[in-house]
Amino acid sequence: MVEEPADNPYVRDPDTSFAPVDDLDAATAREQARRLRAAIEYHNYRYYVANDPVIADRTYDALFDRLDDLEAAFDLDDEHSPTRRVGGAPLDELETVEHVAPLLSLQSSGDAAEIREFDRRIREAVGDVTYSAEPKFDGFSVEVVYEDGVFDRAVTRGDGEEGEDVSANLRTVGSVPLRLRDAPDFLAVRGEVYMPRSGFQTLNQRRIERGDDPFANPRNAAAGTVRLLDPSTVADRPLDVFFYDVIETSATITSQREAFDLLRELGFRVNDETTLVEDVEAVLDYRDRLMAAREDLEYEIDGVVAKVDDVGKREQLGSTARHPRWAFAYKFPARTGETTVERIVVQVGRTGKLTPVALLDPVDLQGVTISRATLHNAAQIRDLGVHAGATVRVERAGDVIPEVSEVVADDENDSESFAMPETCPVCDGPVAREGEHHYCTNASCPAQLRRRLQHFCSRDAMDIEGVGEAAADRLVEAGLVESLADLYTLDVDDLAALDGWGERSAANLRDELAASEGADLGSFLYALGIRHVGTERARALAAAFDLSDLKNANAEDLQAVEDVGPEVAEAVTAFFESPANVETVDRLAEAVGPESPADEGGDELDGLTLVFTGSLPGYTRSELSNLLETHGANVTSSVSGATDYLVVGENPGQRKREQADAEDVETLDPAAFEERILSRL
Known part of the structure; x- marks a missing residue:
């Protein structure tokens, strides 16, 4: 048992109305710091070990802050001071040390x-x-x-x-x-x-x-x-x-x-x-x-x-x-299958989708420790009757994603039933509802930004090399990118100072950003990460609207575009109804200068409709679609009676080939596609 420091004014009912640090002489500051250290160490013992604190948290904070101020003002460095508990500078590595005596296992x-x-x-x-x-x-x-x-x-x-x-x-x-x-x-x-x-x-x-x-x-x-x-x-x-x-x-x-x-x-x-x-x-x-x-x-x-x-x-x-x-x-035997829901939280994904997640008392399931399970949406929570404190059975859907399959016991407590938030739990931005699904509509939401940034720079989008998952995380964590548009204002010196970066990496990224300027509008729209807008829909929208018209298009205008239904139209209008999104898009457009399909190409393939399955060596799907559509072709995602050709590359899907057989649509292998289609451009 640690004894209480004798005659220390900072132990019981301490007076925290301290005189200004500037009014103290060095000797008084050293003595006050000594007593504060002794008192704070005692309060740490009472709080962490004895679990019986004798002062309020706010009083402890006042004592701690005073000691921190004294040490800084009078250079009272002490490596064992309680103020060192807040952590120091990052370490280069962890050194290896021999033990006093072997630490054996049992x-x-x-x-x-x-x-x-x-x-x-x-x-x-x-x-x-x-x-x-x-x-x-x-x-x-x-x-x-x-x-x-x-x-x-x-x-x-x-x-x-x-x-x-x-x-x-x-x-x-x-x-x-x-x-x-x-x-x-x-x-x-x-x-x-x-x-x-x-x-x-x-x-x-x-x-x-x-x-x-x-x-x-x-x-x-x-x-x-x-x-x-x-x-x-x-x-x-x-x-x-x-x-x-x-x-x-x-x-x-x-x-x-x-x-x-x-x-x-x-x-x-x-x-x-x-x-x-x-x-x-x-x-x-x-x-x-x-x-x-x-x-x-x-x-x-x-x-x-x-x-x-x-x-x-x-x-x-x-x-x-x-x-x-x-x-x-x-x-003990391993926990299996059944566990307790500790709480339900909401995760915000790259597209802004809000997904309820059950945080679980960790449980072993098929040799894997499970500490969370998806609940998909509010409807599933209602149907299952899940709430904090319930005992549930957990299963791995497809042996991959853990899910709550049923509630097996209810503690019948008075906990409130779960409700989806009306604003984003991360950025407090507006939430739009689509059926049973909810979405944060703020594209600069920090929870979305890291993955949006990675998506924006991906090959099928703006094709900016050097911004993978780790780089995107560093840019956001360092505060250099708070919006997608901040990419184009990055300073080389700031980039070079990032952990794991250097002048060469920073210069390479700036070159990649410069090379992305003048990208086609379809790639630009896909890069924005608008919900339900993949590469093909982005190209279709780019062919039907310039950027200014798209920002102001209503649902009826949007549904006039092939493969754009009510759900897609609602997602696009919701995206552009957000002032924060519009500001980001305007800044990006000014930096990139995206070019509409009408600005280039020809009509050599006018009226031709193609569908792709599998990959073609030397091209991405996005590159091929952009090339063909700028010359008048229509590239769609599914085979129908209006399809002229199904282009079959490496590792093709079975479903599209079966549709082509059913609709009597001609198929082209890569060589025939090169000879009969690409040779015309």
Whole structure:
């Protein structure tokens, strides 16, 4: 138990009406900073370890901000200050460090017979024993070392002999003490970094809403976070630590119980479920009790651990090269099929479609951990009766996409039924409804922008090389692109400064952007990412309207274009009804200067209707369609009685060939297409 700092004015009911920093002399500032550090460390212990804070969050924030201001104004640098928990500069790499002592894995099984056999061997070797029974945390193991009571380093388990130095990241975790009072000269402890379930669900919600893939489970989230190279990102994620072993110390410890007592006295966070039991049958009872309670815990466990309590008997038993002979992990069976809906969130896709997603208590399904499932739309939620807290059965549709198939139990709580939002949950932009589907109509919505940017630069759109998924993410995250139109105002120096970029990459992108100017209107319209407007519809719209007329076209005008029905017309009008979209399109048009089909080409293929299936070497479908339509041909997506030719390339689809046979439409292979059609241009 960490004692309260004596005579410290910032512990109980602190006065946060501080004098201006500029009014302090250096000595007064140093003394105030010293007391603030001691108080904040104590408040961290009360909040993260004792779970019993003595001040309000806003008061803590005021103390923290004051310390931060003092350290900055008077250059009071202290690497162990609580202000360092907000993270530092990104690391170049994680260095490898040797452990104080090997961090071994445990023997494990879910079979009761095997832990009974483990107990028989123990008693045969050393006689009667008492076991320390502990939860088996499903997290990420680390070694943390203290010299003279001061945090020195944190190292991942790695291969057991050495691991990666993650000291900068573990400093940001509130439950990791940076200073210990009355500590041994040397102390190495082992802990399990984990992500609380509620924090995991909130983090996944944020990732889903901005268009990122969610983490599969809290363990993956914790492990991935601990090994990040950016401590500031780590500080922003909800990590916590349970400490459960003293690896090495200058103090004398004779049992696991004494180790836990020492950890608690020094201010480490120790799990309250740890206990002593007299025999293996009590371990089995302990395991059954925790398995029944696991859904109510704020952390993930996948079993229990039984350790011989007496350190002397542990030394007699020894270890193999892989695991100690005095400990055993009795694991839970995998969760399968049924789980609990923690909450329902809304994901915004590239086209602006709003999709409800159930965030689940992670469940194993056909060997894969599932933490989310699509709910498709509000109608499916109503039909299934899904809500937060319901127990549901999850299936993998086509063995790929997890779906909620049914509600198998309802906790009958008073949670409100789910309703789709009236505005976009990411950008607060207007939402349009089409049947049971909802769409954000703001093309500059951050959740859509990354994928829209990637789509805009794709080969069938503006054909701008160098803007794949990773590059699009960096441009948006750096704030260089807040609208598609910002692409054409990018500064080479700003681009070159991005992580993973350089002057050559930046110059190449500027060249690619310049080369895209003067693109045909069909490619430009497709690049905008208007819902339901693929390459062929974009060309049809470009042939029927110039850009100015298209922006003002009504549904009736649009439906006069072949293959444009009410749904497509509604999507196009909704897109251009958004002032933000119109502004983006106008800026893009000014930069690109898209050219209408009427501006080039001829009428050599006037009246000819073609359909393609499969790919033709040397051409993209978009390039071929543009070429043919600028010379008068009509390229459609389906075969009908009005089709003159079906062009059959590599890996063709069966359906279009069957339609061609049914309609008696002539087919052309690539060579015949080249001779009879392209040779006329």
